[in-house]
Amino acid sequence: MTVPAEPVPPIHATTRRPLPTFRGTPPFPEAARTALADPQLRANLRRATTTIRDKRSRVVAEREDWEQLRLAGAAIKDEVLRDLPALLERLERAVVAAGGVVHWARDAADANAIVIEVARAHGTTEVVKVKSMTTQEIELNEALAIEGIDVWETDLAEMIVQLGHDLPSHILVPAIHRNRTEIRDIFRDEMGKVGRPAPADLTDDPKQLAEAARRHLREKFLRARVAVSGGNFAVAETGTIAVVESEGNGRMCLTLPDVLITVLGIEKLVPTWRDLEVFLQLLPRSATAERMNPYTSMWTGVTPGDGPQEFHLVLLDNGRTDVLSDQVGRQALRCIRCSACLNVCPVYERTGGRAYGSPYPGPIGAILTPQLRGIAHHPVDKQTASLPFASSLCGACFDACPVRIDIPEVLVHLRAQVVEHAARSHRIPTPEAGSMAAAGWVLQTARRLGRAERLASLGGRVVGRRGAIGRLPAPGWAGAWLRRRDLRTPARESFRAWWRRTGGRDDAR
Amino acid sequence: MTGKVPADAPARRAEVLARIAAALVDRPASSAVPRDYQHRLPDHVDVLDLFAERVADYRSTVHRTDAAGLAATVAAAIADRGIRRLVVPGGIPEGWLAACPAERIGDDPPLSVEELDGIDGTITGCAVAIAETGTFVLDAGSGQGRRVLSLLPDRLICVVTADQVVGTVPEALARLEPARPQTWVSGPSATSDIELERIEGVHGPRILDVVLVDRPG
Structure with missing residues (x-):
């Protein structure tokens, strides 16, 4: 699934202007340099992310059970991933029983073709659209433009x-x-x-x-006669779809037109109606930093006499099963698209979102985009391969994530995949390939990390008399690496070892 | 066209399901979902006071009254908001509007969207309300009507009775019927899309009055 060559860009039917695209975004370091050179952009971003961070801390602090909600959210999403085939079939049965039509899309082309077919069947030349990440991912607007159908983002x-x-x-x-x-x-x-x-x-x-x-x-x-939406949650048990919003444009699109088409990633399910009680608490506080967002719409199939009388649900794979196949990376599919990780990320705050070259920016984008583009299975283009490195691994994203996605863990894992691909194409292991694979292995479990720290500490006592390891006559790549850098001597006792010994008491050094 | 599916639909469905099965070949371990988060508010919390406080936080207006004062409170809200024509869904108790100063407009036969767009305001009941989040939930039941009725007119008055107010989101979901179309409303329509500064009022009703009917005594 390599990125296809760019054809003539689609034209907006009304304005006759070409639609912009993320395709052709340069690799992250280059894109970031352009962003960093724009002081207006940085000022706008700093102001916005600071505001939302403060607000979020306040509404999260209000809930003493925040950690319990996060644990429940993560566990429910893991259950969804584990039982995905059965839950999707259950959702399908419930939606059909309530008068909806369910479509399955393997990729963006399938999904776009389904939407185009429904729109054409109603002879419409325009659709109104609720904000949706999924339809951006499949470039639906561009696909509709090629068919002469205008999309109005609302x-x-x-x-x-x-x-x-x-x-x-x-x-x-x-x-x-x-x-x-x-x-x-x-x-x-x-x-x-x-x-x-x-x-x-x-x-x-x-x-x-x-x-x-x-x-x-x-x-x-x-x-408008036809509307397109995404969905925040789909309840497998009941066939209910939920859309969470603020302005009321979502309600307009979900209520006024005759026909509603919802494009939904297959990971967006929750098993039961009751499970919404976790996510309707986690999402608004993490996203807009509110106790509750102004409007949440929920509907089940078609309701006679109220709202659209024709409802199509498009269940979209488009790389999600590639993500699912990776035992470390699949946790990215827990994501509920709240964007809390963007707002706390020191890298995002400085570069903004467009440097990531995909609709999914920030820390979550850095782990989701490469996986959706198949990094677990084959080499990816340079821009995609640069994304797992667009992070300082500071860990703020994991702390902010309402469904406890360990983004740093996945970043390290993906870095190893990038260098493995590179190594395979060079046929000789590169230094990074070795060290990233080793780092990935060590960081996988706390016990291994503890042991590695102890080893480093012992080594440090042998070689570290001057407090630094510099200019060592080390062989091969390690020597080359050390010519440029001094290495801090590892502490005599690692933090983990100290904690185990003292339980954190400061007087017990 | 409802129900029409393209020819390769069964193949696509089978392929997606097969891909999922292949991706889960490691059979991830199963574990119970921990549900030790808060389900109810502590007993000492007065849910009506909390609901009123949290609704007001969204910069909507809360009017507290009792059954005896309801008609006068509703009439005052209608007059204060300058509502001359009021959408009245089927099932609104006659007593609520005993002193209504506006022309009442019913939805039977259903109003067109153009007609609705030209009307000042709507009055509605609700299915349940949540104190902790300052939310009321419409489920198109009696006294609420179609979803569009509470959407197009710019002023919305919602009457919430004391027995409808629960403490938390879990309690509200337990009371609701999933098959009914629902709109959860927490304050007036709002946006933070311009420099993350919250502004009340974009597409939904920009002016929201909540009338909370306390228990007698």
């Missing part, structure tokens, strides 16, 4: 991105890289080309900007 931030002929840079707040003045300019210049123009005297007051969006989109909502 989430405020997605609309800012779309009107700005731009790419998203955050899972939850895709226009986080834009400030209010830039948004005002985009609205003033672009709204009139695709519908109701922004008022001539529009200022950069966020209230006015939101009002302009309300008026611009209202006519599109009222006339």
